Amino acid sequence: MKLSGLFNDFFHNEKASGILLIACTVVSLALSNCGFDGYQHFWHSPMAGQTIEYWINDGLMTVFFLLIGLELEREIYIGELANFKDALFPIFGALGGMLVPAGIFLMFNFGTATQSGAGIPMATDIAFALAVLSLLGSRVPIALKVFLTALAVIDDLGAILVIAFFYTKSLDFTNLFIALGIFGLLLIFNRLKVRNLFPYLIGGILMWYFMLHSGVHATITGVLLAFAIPFGNGDEKSTSFILQDFLHKPVAFLILPLFALANTAIFLGSDVGETLSQHYSIGIALGLIVGKPLGIFLLTYVASAFGWCKLPEDLNWKTILGVGFLGGIGFTMSIFITLLAFDDQDIINNSKLVILLSSLVAGLAGFLFLKINLKGNTALDIN
Numbered sequence: 001m002k003l004s005g006l007f008n009d010f011f012h013n014e015k016a017s018g019i020l021l022i023a024c025t026v027v028s029l030a031l032s033n034c035g036f037d038g039y040q041h042f043w044h045s046p047m048a049g050q051t052i053e054y055w056i057n058d059g060l061m062t063v064f065f066l067l068i069g070l071e072l073e074r075e076i077y078i079g080e081l082a083n084f085k086d087a088l089f090p091i092f093g094a095l096g097g098m099l100v101p102a103g104i105f106l107m108f109n110f111g112t113a114t115q116s117g118a119g120i121p122m123a124t125d126i127a128f129a130l131a132v133l134s135l136l137g138s139r140v141p142i143a144l145k146v147f148l149t150a151l152a153v154i155d156d157l158g159a160i161l162v163i164a165f166f167y168t169k170s171l172d173f174t175n176l177f178i179a180l181g182i183f184g185l186l187l188i189f190n191r192l193k194v195r196n197l198f199p200y201l202i203g204g205i206l207m208w209y210f211m212l213h214s215g216v217h218a219t220i221t222g223v224l225l226a227f228a229i230p231f232g233n234g235d236e237k238s239t240s241f242i243l244q245d246f247l248h249k250p251v252a253f254l255i256l257p258l259f260a261l262a263n264t265a266i267f268l269g270s271d272v273g274e275t276l277s278q279h280y281s282i283g284i285a286l287g288l289i290v291g292k293p294l295g296i297f298l299l300t301y302v303a304s305a306f307g308w309c310k311l312p313e314d315l316n317w318k319t320i321l322g323v324g325f326l327g328g329i330g331f332t333m334s335i336f337i338t339l340l341a342f343d344d345q346d347i348i349n350n351s352k353l354v355i356l357l358s359s360l361v362a363g364l365a366g367f368l369f370l371k372i373n374l375k376g377n378t379a380l381d382i383n
Contacts, residue, residue: 017252018131041050069226088309096299105283121287186228279380293324322370328362
């Protein structure tokens with residue numbers, strides 16, 4: 001299997017970004033707990049009527065979702081998802097990796113004030129997951145890189161849909177219809193073969209503004225804009241390719257690190273044990289560490305057994321289980337959903353801490369499991 005140049009760029013940028021995110025998280029936690037109060041206050045400093053943290057989470061992260069949308073579009077047209085039969089395997093994996101963790105969370109939180117956090121363990125952080133996979137070097141089959149990337153991209157799409165449908169608290173239909181009208185206009189530009197990026201970017205900014213005031217989270221604009229931008233044949237001259245290639249490094253090395261710094265400014269109190277014993281903490285931890293690998297493995301295995309899809313060549317069920325653990329690295333998307341799910345700042349901070357600890361455990365488990373079971377590029381049987 002030959003990887004495209006853009007996929008290689010995506011993989012290596014995400015890998016490097018994941019390593020940078022780890023460093024940013026360590027620095028952020030250290031600064032938040034060394035008695036330097038100014039660090040946490042900085043992210044809540046006013047800026048253009050909002051806080052710096054707000055503009056990162058609601059503004060810059062829209063660009064991150066735009067990149068995710070462009071990658072998803074490429075996967076659908078000419079990538080791993082272009083062949084429906086092949087696409088079904090990561091699709092079933094992503095579905096299992098969303099439904100089982102959400103179910104586990106609800107087992108502990110259904111009917112409580114924190115049941116809205118069910119979406120938190122459903123998400124996978126592409127950058128962290130690919131960074132951990134890259135540590136295994138050349139022993140990782142290309143098919144495994146492609147599967148994890150496709151799985152994580154579909155997973156992110158699922159998270160986006162969850163945000164749109166379940167974390168929209170109130171709707172302003174006037175602003176929503178204006179935003180969708182702009183989206184429709186951009187689709188017309190696409191059909192008219194307008195290749196210049198300028199009208200799409202201007203339309204995207206306007207769509208973001210009206211979506212922001214509609215009640216639907218404004219970052220959804222990024223994904224809608226991605227599918228309005230002309231894809232063409234996907235070559236290096238296509239509008240989609242040019243924009244995706246341009247966004248890789250700013251997203252990987254600026255936007256995501258800023259998100260990590262702003263959202264991991266958590267003070268670690270003395271009662272960490274009490275934090276971890278909360279129902280929502282147990283739901284998040286078990287959802288990410290147990291629910292993710294269990295859901296990804298079970299649904300792909302059942303779907304394959306019924307002949308709905310097939311296990312990719314060069315892979316086996318042990319490698320799928322290992323990737324399932326890597327899917328439990330929630331970080332960026334899990335923290336993002338936490339900010340939407342809860343209003344209580346203590347619950348938000350506690351959830352962030354649990355997400356970090358659970359992602360660490362899931363990442364270590366996936367790394368060690370794959371290191372033991374990957375021998376060069378040779379797959380092992382399940383038996």
